[in-house]
Amino acid sequence: MSCTEMLPLSIRSSAMTLARTSEGMSAVGSRDVLAQPPRARLTDSADNPAMRRFLGMGNSGRRECGAVPDANGGPTRDQNALGRRRKAGGAKMDQTGMRRAAGEATPLPPAMKLLLAGLIASSFAVKLFVAWRFPNSSYPDVTMQYLEQAHRMLTGQGLVPWEYVVGARSWLTAGLIAPGMKLAALLGGGPDLRIMGAIAMCSLFSLTLIAPCFLWGWRFGGAVGAALCGAFAAYWFETVYYAGHPLQDSFGTYCLVPALYLAYPNGPATNLRRLFAAGLLFGLATAFRMQLGPLAALSAFWVGRLHPARYLALGLGGVIGLGVLGPLDFATFGVPFNSILQYVKYVGSSIGETETGNWGYVPWYNYPGWLVAFYSGAFPLLLLTGLIGARRLPLLLAVFLFNVALLMVVEMKSPRYMYPGIPLVLTLSGIGMAELTLRLWEGRVRTAWLAAGGIVFVAVMSGLLGAFSHFAPHWLVGRGTMLATRQVNAAPDACGLAIVPGSAWWLSGGYVSTAPRIPLYGAQATGAQAEAQSAAFNYAITTADAPSDPLPDLAPLGFARLACYGNGTRGDACVWHRPGACTPGAAPPLTASLPDWLEKPAAPSR
Numbered sequence: 001m002s003c004t005e006m007l008p009l010s011i012r013s014s015a016m017t018l019a020r021t022s023e024g025m026s027a028v029g030s031r032d033v034l035a036q037p038p039r040a041r042l043t044d045s046a047d048n049p050a051m052r053r054f055l056g057m058g059n060s061g062r063r064e065c066g067a068v069p070d071a072n073g074g075p076t077r078d079q080n081a082l083g084r085r086r087k088a089g090g091a092k093m094d095q096t097g098m099r100r101a102a103g104e105a106t107p108l109p110p111a112m113k114l115l116l117a118g119l120i121a122s123s124f125a126v127k128l129f130v131a132w133r134f135p136n137s138s139y140p141d142v143t144m145q146y147l148e149q150a151h152r153m154l155t156g157q158g159l160v161p162w163e164y165v166v167g168a169r170s171w172l173t174a175g176l177i178a179p180g181m182k183l184a185a186l187l188g189g190g191p192d193l194r195i196m197g198a199i200a201m202c203s204l205f206s207l208t209l210i211a212p213c214f215l216w217g218w219r220f221g222g223a224v225g226a227a228l229c230g231a232f233a234a235y236w237f238e239t240v241y242y243a244g245h246p247l248q249d250s251f252g253t254y255c256l257v258p259a260l261y262l263a264y265p266n267g268p269a270t271n272l273r274r275l276f277a278a279g280l281l282f283g284l285a286t287a288f289r290m291q292l293g294p295l296a297a298l299s300a301f302w303v304g305r306l307h308p309a310r311y312l313a314l315g316l317g318g319v320i321g322l323g324v325l326g327p328l329d330f331a332t333f334g335v336p337f338n339s340i341l342q343y344v345k346y347v348g349s350s351i352g353e354t355e356t357g358n359w360g361y362v363p364w365y366n367y368p369g370w371l372v373a374f375y376s377g378a379f380p381l382l383l384l385t386g387l388i389g390a391r392r393l394p395l396l397l398a399v400f401l402f403n404v405a406l407l408m409v410v411e412m413k414s415p416r417y418m419y420p421g422i423p424l425v426l427t428l429s430g431i432g433m434a435e436l437t438l439r440l441w442e443g444r445v446r447t448a449w450l451a452a453g454g455i456v457f458v459a460v461m462s463g464l465l466g467a468f469s470h471f472a473p474h475w476l477v478g479r480g481t482m483l484a485t486r487q488v489n490a491a492p493d494a495c496g497l498a499i500v501p502g503s504a505w506w507l508s509g510g511y512v513s514t515a516p517r518i519p520l521y522g523a524q525a526t527g528a529q530a531e532a533q534s535a536a537f538n539y540a541i542t543t544a545d546a547p548s549d550p551l552p553d554l555a556p557l558g559f560a561r562l563a564c565y566g567n568g569t570r571g572d573a574c575v576w577h578r579p580g581a582c583t584p585g586a587a588p589p590l591t592a593s594l595p596d597w598l599e600k601p602a603a604p605s606r
Contacts, residue, residue, distance in 0.1 A: 100225075103219040103392060103393075104219065104266065105219060106218075111223075115227065119214065119234045119455075120211075122234065123210060123233075123235065123239075124207060126234075127199075127244060128200060128203060130240050131196065131243075132196060135479055135483070136474070136476060136477055136478050137479075137481070137509075138245070139247065140507065142245045143478075143509060143510050143513070144161050144510060145161065145163060145164075146174050146246045147246065149171070150174040150177050152511075153175070153178050154185070155516075159505060161506075165594060165598065165600065165601070166599070166601060167329065167332070167333035167335070167342050168342035168347070169339055169343070170325055170328060170332075171328060172251075173248055173288065174246075175328075176205070177197075177198035177201045177202060179201060180197035181197045182197075190489065190515060191512065192486065199243075199244050199246070202243055208257070209233045209239065209254060209423050211258075212257050213230060214226050214229055215261065216265070217230060217434060219265065220434070221431050221438065222434070222447070223450075224454055225431055225434035227451035227454045227455050228431075228434050228451075228458060229426075229427050229430035231454065231455040232426040232429065232458055233426070235459045235462050236426055236458070237471065238419060238471070239422075240466070242419055247416065248288045248289040250419065252292045253285075253419055253423065256282070256285040256292055256296070259282045259285060260396065260399070262275070262277050263299055264299065266392075268302070269303065272312075273313075275317070276313040276317040277317060279300075279318040279321065280318070282296035282299065282300070282321065283321020283323070285420075286318070287324055287325050289420075290343060291407075291417070294402070294406060295402060296318065299395065299399060300315075300318075302395050303395075325337050364409075364413075370415045370470075371418075373470035373471075374471040375469065376465060378465060382429045384432065385431075385436065386425050386429040387428075388431070388436070393427070396427060397424070397428060399424055400421030403418065403421045437450055473569055476566060477569055477570060478568065479566070480568075480570070480573035481509055481573040482509060483565045484541050485509040485541065488514075491539065494539050495518070495519075495537070495538055495581060496519050496521060496539065497537055497539045497540065498534075498539070498540040498541075498587060499521070499523075499541055499590055500524065500540050500542045501522075503522075503593060504544070505590055505592055505593065507544075508543075508590070511590075519536070519582075520590045521533070521536050521587040521588065522587070523536075523537070523540070525552035525553060525556075525557070530557060532586060533586055533587035536582055538581070539575065539576065540559060540577075541573055541574065541575060541576070542554065543570065543571050544571030545571065546571060551572065551574060554576045559576040560578070561574055562576065
């Protein structure tokens, strides 16, 4: 029933009479109207403009019951209230948009704090699951420079590569993952669980990326931006991959990104305590990886500008952060900052060299090529949204581009060297995606659904790219060697394991991957002493640097091949076995060979 029908008949009749009179109709016309049936009179009145004004109806003929029309036929009180609400809502949305554009900080509501905690917890679980389910070692540095050295720190046994002979690599990274290995050992874990303990420590530090990226997204994209940027930091395939690989590049990134957020939340920070904390993290990032020093310097100049106090706060924090290498290197190598001095001496000389055939040389354009290949079909979307986000945080894009430009002039090139800038450009993409999403669907779709959809979108895109793009082989490199070593560790009759040839020590799992009860040897498949040395071991693993390289054949020595495991872009890792016991000491223990150009120190490193 409409509001008109709810009026008493006498009032409706009077109203219609007044309406007819206002239109110049006679009293006879009014009586004719009153003589009509009620429904006909109602229809007639609803079509009359004067009647609609009297009843407070708009042009559509509708009015909510209880609305009081204006005496002059203007809007009703309800219509005025609705207009005020619409204006207030529009003003509120305009204020929200202005806050987003400026990146103003607003307190996180409880729901967003819960979302942040969920991203952190689920990211840690995903990283541990992937590391256990897909064991790999794309970079020998992971095993020989860090896992093996942490094992040597705890047990006194391990291979010593040239970097630790001269002290060109600090013990900072190995020292941080050692507690995880020690805890696993105390719990009775074998080599696999000890390595997982180290990976857990690295994954734990990787969680420092999530909060800064989440907060950047919150500042510039609200809940949707926080969800997208947080998901990129938590689930992106490169972030998951490097969390399982203790490297100086990854640990340096875990300091660089929080430092940038402290120094540049929505523009240059002005709080000196905040800048001091940022400088401390910039210094630590440089201590982990010296090549991050120029990125820290660029950030300092961008933030400091013409304010000496800012430089003082950043510089003081940076000196303290970088200063940890002084006492650490003195305690381990006998010289403060020895790791930086020796690194510059041996590796810094390669800057600018681009001679084809040098180890690690690839053309400069491999860096943009890797980005396009790894991100595949998602590259245009990430590029577009990243450029949109760069309007809000241009320093993040500048740091990434500056890093790539510096890497192009260095002889040795690797995708992992770009990793410190990857979380930054992904954050920009998250902000750009949030801006586009809100322009299209804000007010039409609930914000919670947009945020949840963003997380799912990032997770699915990351999974597809990690599994099917040109990055996919990373998950397989070194996997065969790890599986072969696990097979030998599980053999109850194993009394000695040889890596054949011994010069492939850097492709092996080292002592850290081998059960302590099994001695580790380096041997040859051929030669005058090959048969005599084979008495020291009853298991052997053969492998090669490339799939095209021939694998040693141990059949003439009485060994039978048990299994071969794919090693990605390396040669297969094959397990060989012979029956019988072992003669300890018949073969030399596995050691790391040293390059001829190395200037060996007079006293051995500690």
